[in-house]
Amino acid sequence: MYSIIRKVLFSIDPERVHHMVMNGLNKAYSIPGGRQMLRGMYTVKHPSLERKLWGLTFPNPVGLAAGFDKDAKYSDALACLGFGFVEIGTVTPRPQPGNPQPRLFRLPADSALINRMGFNNEGSKAAALRLKNRKEKIIIGGNIGKNKDTPNENAIDDYIACFKDLYEVVDYFVVNVSSPNTPGLRALQDKEPLMNILRQLMDLNKSLGNPKPLLLKIAPDLTNEQLDDIVAIVAETGIQGLVATNTTIDRSNLQTPHAEVESIGAGGLSGKPVTKRATEVIRYLHEKGNGKIPIIAVGGIFTAEDAAEKLKAGASLVQVYTGFVYEGPAIVSNICRKLQS
DSSP: OHHHHHHHHTTSOHHHHHHHHHHHHHHHHHSTTHHHHHHHHHOOOOGGGOEEETTEEESSSEEEOTTSSTTSSSHHHHHTTTOSEEEEEEEOSSOBOOSOSOOEEEEGGGTEEEEOOOSOBSOHHHHHHHHHTOOSOOEEEEEEOOOTTSOGGGHHHHHHHHHHHHTTTOSEEEEEOOOTTSTTGGGGGSHHHHHHHHHHHHHHHHHTSSOOOEEEEEOTTOOHHHHHHHHHHHHHHOOOEEEEOOOBOOOTTOSSOHHHHHHHOSOEEEEGGGHHHHHHHHHHHHHHTTTOSOEEEESSOOSHHHHHHHHHHTOSEEEESHHHHHHOTTHHHHHHHHHHO
C-alpha cells in the first residue's frame, strides 16, 4: 500500500511534502481516537525488545534520527508510530532559516536523499517549550549545534546555550559537529576543539545536578586515525557514547546518473549508499573501544536485517531517517516484529 502512496508523495517537492505529511499526522493524532488508532496500527511491544542504557529503559531499539523533527513539533504523533525514542534537532540557540531552497533531494535509484538544510530551526527555546508541553512519555534526545554565523572559536557558547535550554526537557544530548551543511562545522571534529567543547559541556552537565547522557555524532568520512582520536576523546572526556554516522559527502558508486547528482550540488548523502560505511565505522569503534562505548547506529537502515547488522557490529540502538521516508510509517513495527522473533 505505501509503495503506491509513495509514488504520489514522491511527485511533490521533498521538503513541502514532509511538512504536509507530518502536519497531517499531527491532525490524525489530535482527533478523538486518533492516538489509539495509530498505536494499534504501528506499535509493537515485547519484553525482548527493551533496551536499558544510561539508566533509561527504551521500549525498543529503533529510534528516529535527528533532522526529521527539527523543532520538536511532531514528537507526540511520532511516539504513536512505535518509535522507541525520538531525537529532535539539530537545534541552534537562535532561530535561523537554513540554506536557500531547494535543499532536499531524492535519489530513488539509490534509495537515498541529499540534503543541505543548514540547521534550519526555530531555536532551542522554542523546541524546549514544545517538549515541556508534550503529552507522550517517549524518550527524547536533543541534538545541538551552533548557529551558522557563530565563529568556530565561539562555538562552545552556542552548545552551552542549547544545553541549558533543553536540559529539563530531554533525556540525552547529542553534540553535532559532523553536518556537512554548516560551513566550517566539521573542523570542530579535530581533537583539540572537540575536546574543549565536550569537556566544558561535561563540566556543565555535572554542575546541574542530574547529569544527562552526552553523546557525540560523527561523520562517516573520518579516517581510521581520526576514529582512533574519537575513541581517545570518549575515554578522556567521559562522554557516554557516540552516534555513528551522519551523512556523507562521498558520491561514489551511485546508480543515479552522474550529471543528475552533479546538478544537485553540495549536501549530505543518506540512505542505502551509506549502509556499508556506517557499519564499518560502528564495528571499528566497537572493537577499538573494547565494546565499552555505547553506540547509536544510523545510516542506511531500511529493514530488520539492516538493523540486526548494525546491532551485531556493536551498536546498542539504531535510528532511521531515509528508511522512514522510503519504507513509510510501518518501518518501526516491521523491524521490531522481526527483531523479537
